[in-house]
Amino acid sequence: MIPFRLTPKRTSILLSFAFVFIIIISAINNSIIQDSSWLTELVSEVGDKEGDGVESRILHQVVQIMPEDKPMLKIVHLDLKGAPPKLSYLRHLLPLLAKAGCNALLVEYEDMFPYHGILKNISAKNAYSQQQVMNFLSWCHDLGMEVIPLVQTFGHLEFVLKLEEFRYLREVDEFPQEICPSNSNSLSVIQEMLRQVLSIHRTAKYIHIGCDEVYHLAMCNLCVKRQIDSREIFVSHVKSVAEFLKLSYPGITPLIWDDMMRSWSPQFLSSTPLGNLVEPVVWVYTDNIERLVPHYIWYWYTRTFTNIWIAGAFKGATTSTSVLPDMRNHFENQKSWLRFISKSTKSARGYVLTGWSRYDHFASLCELLPPSVPSLLLNLIFISSKKSEADEKIFKKWRELMKCSPSVDLTFDSETPESRALAMCSFGGMDAYALMNNYLTLKNRVDWLHTYLTERDGWMTPYNVKYNFTSPMRILDSFKSKNGENILKEVEIIRNETVKILSNYYDIFTVQEWIEQRLEPLQTKMNALTTQIEILNNIRTWPRRPLTLR
CATH class of the missing domain: 3.20.20.80 (Glycosidases)
Known part of the structure; x- marks a missing residue:
């Protein structure tokens, strides 16, 4: 007669079948076990560590x-x-x-x-x-x-x-x-x-x-x-x-x-x-x-x-x-x-x-x-929420969960976007929300400045740049009067803030990716402007017209 050796694998299988037996008996007695977490722990401790064998399949069964109640899952x-x-x-x-x-x-x-x-x-x-x-x-x-x-x-x-x-x-x-x-x-x-x-x-x-x-x-x-x-x-x-x-x-x-x-x-x-x-x-x-x-x-x-x-x-x-x-x-x-x-x-x-x-x-x-x-x-x-709940009650709970100041009247109509109202809240992620709003504001300023200097103002258009033909005084005045120097500094500041804030939520690889996708294009656009302004500002003599026939 070959002796039966109780290996960890066989122990796990026997335990799994024992679990099924216990649950069936409990069901008959209307005393079904509600928490299955202990099953997971026991099965993971004995037997198949990879979990793709008999124990894992039995546990799923x-x-x-x-038993489970079946309200709608909110996922x-x-x-x-x-x-x-x-x-x-x-x-x-x-x-x-x-x-x-x-x-x-x-x-x-x-x-x-x-x-x-x-x-x-x-x-x-x-x-x-x-x-x-x-x-x-x-x-x-x-x-x-x-x-x-x-x-x-x-x-x-x-x-x-x-x-x-x-x-x-x-x-x-x-x-x-x-x-x-x-x-x-x-x-x-x-x-x-x-x-x-x-x-x-x-x-x-x-x-x-x-x-x-x-x-x-x-x-x-x-x-x-x-x-x-x-x-x-x-x-x-x-x-x-x-x-x-x-x-x-x-x-x-x-x-x-x-x-x-x-x-x-x-x-x-x-x-x-x-x-x-x-x-x-x-x-x-x-x-x-x-x-x-x-x-x-x-x-x-x-x-x-x-x-x-x-x-x-x-x-x-x-x-x-x-x-x-x-x-x-x-x-x-x-x-x-x-x-x-x-x-x-x-x-x-x-x-x-x-x-x-x-x-x-x-x-x-x-x-x-x-x-x-x-x-x-x-x-x-x-x-x-229940069907009978009004939007006012939903917004109230929303404000409470986001830990907003009692004085905040936070609805879609409070302001657009809701940035200033949300600034009086303290939910986890508030600093990232503020960062995104600051980025969008800065991006609009960079884009506006670039468009103004290269399209709306008449001294740094592609034509002016192509022929190095402009008034240095005009382009310097335009850059300064439209806060170009401050915008350039703000691009650098927000980069440092981004690393500090997003590092609370993501690893350095994700933080760096966001910077490369969002902030580096702003930096590139501003650097292109300042480089071109410097080139045009260093010219001291200009040709006679017509320029296109040179």
Whole structure:
């Protein structure tokens, strides 16, 4: 008889089955355990340290058995790609979000997740460590927040496909956006990404698999040879990813962005298996939801899918170079969404407030998170409020959470922009908000000065510069009278302030990127002016006219 040796691996498996047994018995006795965190801790201590084995899969099943009330999730989207906020800042921010009504986070790590093994190079060099991610998840758990990881699995895979080692997986070689769904290695890479993410997010009930803006479909030779249209290729790929998740992690529900399905006919949508595999997140960032999601589309979504999720925006949806959110537009976006779903017979399972940091992996930074906190809190309070609550009550809570002076009458109509009123508040990120306003003011002054000297004033136009033909007195007087010397000093001052303030929220790489994208162009523009003024000022003789025939 071969003796049975109780290895750590077998101990972990036995414990996992014991957990299932305890929960089932507890359910029968109407005394179901409410907190599953102890399961995570025990399973992580024994057995599979990577978390992608039997224990991890059993734990996901156990969490699915756990009872849950299903109020609408109020979800804040954290877009981390290429600009990771310091965890010390996120730890300070999370309780504030919870007070405003947030009970879940949609975390889009992109290249900030600590991938390892064959995927190690898709992580940025300043990515979070595994321990940092686990600490973050622990803080969220303590606040009662669900964490929904977002892993792109079709489009927006630039952070993977930009690399030489994964170039062969592109749908179109020139554009590293989409992975080829017909390449057998594509699914292997995606599955490994999902495994590694879920090995840390062990109690996740949902995972978002992206699938938005897949601009290039059925274009490579492998896809063309399949002789099916682009919609069927899309469905086939999503089905493969979703079935992998359903089989490997039965307790998890995959979510996808809805935009690729929005143009499909009801007949085609109904004929696909997606209704049993995924749940759509319908995203619209305007103040007219019905224009982009007509009621017949919503109706067929409700007929096809078990649950529907919706998404508005609190930042990152105006222009790809915006510095501060347009709070009024984002507020109107949420108003439109709430009016829209109030007419529906089916409520939304979750409401996501998206906050994009970049429009894609290659784009420059748009609105940063800390100065966008006023927009985030206002919209979060609004979607979490009762239907009967008036705007006045919502604005009152907004002022309270931002620790504004009692004398501040903070509404959209108090001033435009709201900078002076918000200056009397002390929320975490106030200094960054003030910095962004100072930058915008300074940028306007630099742009105005440059335009005045080179276009409106008649002594430093491109013609004058081309022929070195001007009045030095005039250009010196214009530069001084329009405060050019002060503006030049202010550009240098704000650079130093930027390093000091943004370093409270971001690492030095993100701070330097923001400076290079925003402040260095101002410095370059001012340096060009002063250099040209110096050249023109040193000329002592000038030619006879006509100048153009020399």
